[in-house]
Amino acid sequence: xxxxxxxxxxxxxxxxxxxxxxxxxxxxxxxxxxxxxxxxxxxxxxxxxxxxxxxxxxxxxxxxxxxxxxxxxxxxxxxxxxxxxxxxxxxxxxxxxxxxxxxxxxxxxxxxxxxxxxxxxxxxxxxxxxxxxxxxxxxxxxxxxxxxxxxxxxxxxxxxxxxxxxxxxxxxxxxxxxxxxxxxxxxxxxxxxxxxxxxxxxxxxxxxxxxxxxxxxxxxxxxxxxxxxxxxxxxxxxxxxxxxxxxxxxxxxxxxxxxxxxxxxxxxxxxxxxxxxxxxxxxxxxxxxxxxxxxxxxxxxxxxxxxxxxxxxxxxxxxxxxxxxxxxxxxxxxxxxxxxxxxxxxxxxxxxxxxxxxxxx
Numbered sequence: 001x002x003x004x005x006x007x008x009x010x011x012x013x014x015x016x017x018x019x020x021x022x023x024x025x026x027x028x029x030x031x032x033x034x035x036x037x038x039x040x041x042x043x044x045x046x047x048x049x050x051x052x053x054x055x056x057x058x059x060x061x062x063x064x065x066x067x068x069x070x071x072x073x074x075x076x077x078x079x080x081x082x083x084x085x086x087x088x089x090x091x092x093x094x095x096x097x098x099x100x101x102x103x104x105x106x107x108x109x110x111x112x113x114x115x116x117x118x119x120x121x122x123x124x125x126x127x128x129x130x131x132x133x134x135x136x137x138x139x140x141x142x143x144x145x146x147x148x149x150x151x152x153x154x155x156x157x158x159x160x161x162x163x164x165x166x167x168x169x170x171x172x173x174x175x176x177x178x179x180x181x182x183x184x185x186x187x188x189x190x191x192x193x194x195x196x197x198x199x200x201x202x203x204x205x206x207x208x209x210x211x212x213x214x215x216x217x218x219x220x221x222x223x224x225x226x227x228x229x230x231x232x233x234x235x236x237x238x239x240x241x242x243x244x245x246x247x248x249x250x251x252x253x254x255x256x257x258x259x260x261x262x263x264x265x266x267x268x269x270x271x272x273x274x275x276x277x278x279x280x281x282x283x284x285x286x287x288x289x290x291x292x293x294x295x296x297x298x299x300x301x302x303x304x305x306x307x308x309x310x311x312x313x314x315x316x317x318x319x320x321x322x323x324x325x326x327x328x329x330x331x332x333x334x335x336x337x338x339x340x341x342x343x344x345x346x347x348x349x350x351x352x353x354x355x356x357x358x359x360x361x
């Protein structure tokens with residue numbers, strides 16, 4: 001005999017409250033396990049593909065992590081130092097760029113840039129703020145990142161957790177399936193499958209799109225010769241998960257920097273703009289349809305809200321679980337709406353009486 005609905009809701013509500021409390025209380029402690037689990041989830045399809053090719057799960061996991069270790073080592077030795085150098089250079093150059101912009105506006109629009117005008121005062125204030133706070137901001141970002149995800153977590157704990165979770169991923173899923181309440185196992189499996197497809201489409205698909213576009217933008221801008229091209233390209237790639245925002249921010253920043261650096265060499269400015277046009281065409285026509293699909297079910301506004309809310313409440317650990325929780329809530333809401341539309345609360349007695357008359361006929 002199944003438990004009453006009210007009692008089941010009580011138990012699941014208590015379980016949800018305990019989960020949120022643990023996440024709030026042990027955010028930094030469980031952070032390596034969340035990161036490791038995310039990495040294992042992301043790489044599980046690769047391991048499954050290698051298993052279908054005839055490799056054992058152990059050998060597939062070892063091959064994946066040897067390759068991943070090489071990529072991380074290359075990033076630590078080459079890409080990250082260059083990224084920090086360009087970021088610092090961009091912050092240091094920002095006041096000069098603002099001064100050039102102010103002088104250019106003064107020459108072209110003297111009335112707008114007259115002494116004491118709001119536009120002139122705003123530009124002066126922004127330039128002074130960046131000059132005085134830019135280095136401090138970079139230092140705070142680096143120190144906070146090192147405090148949240150320190151070197152020990154990245155180099156030791158996270159890879160170990162990710163390795164063993166990837167190795168035992170199928171067994172973990174089977175064990176969780178065995179613990180499902182038997183009366184609702186089929187429904188939970190169905191909902192879990194929808195959540196998994198949503199996460200796979202968004203995290204794996206959109207994450208791959210961000211990585212490809214970020215690499216393309218960074219390499220292309222550096223080939224053109226744009227200063228700070230690596231920083232701008234990676235920022236544009238990371239923001240690609242919000243439709244059009246990555247291209248608008250990255251394209252606007254790149255073209256603005258190109259105007260200062262390549263003034264007079266118009267073909268270089270056009271080349272910088274063309275890079276983002278090509279990136280948008282490839283993303284819209286090839287990458288997103290192939291890797292993400294058209295029915296992800298995660299609206300960008302809902303995703304941003306989830307990231308902001310969980311990040312504020314639970315810190316960096318909350319941001320890691322924000323996307324899975326948002327996907328789960330979205331699937332559950334759609335399921336509840338479907339159930340509501342199939343019930344009497346939505347259809348009403350008239351629909352039921354109509355069905356009864358149809359049966360009598």
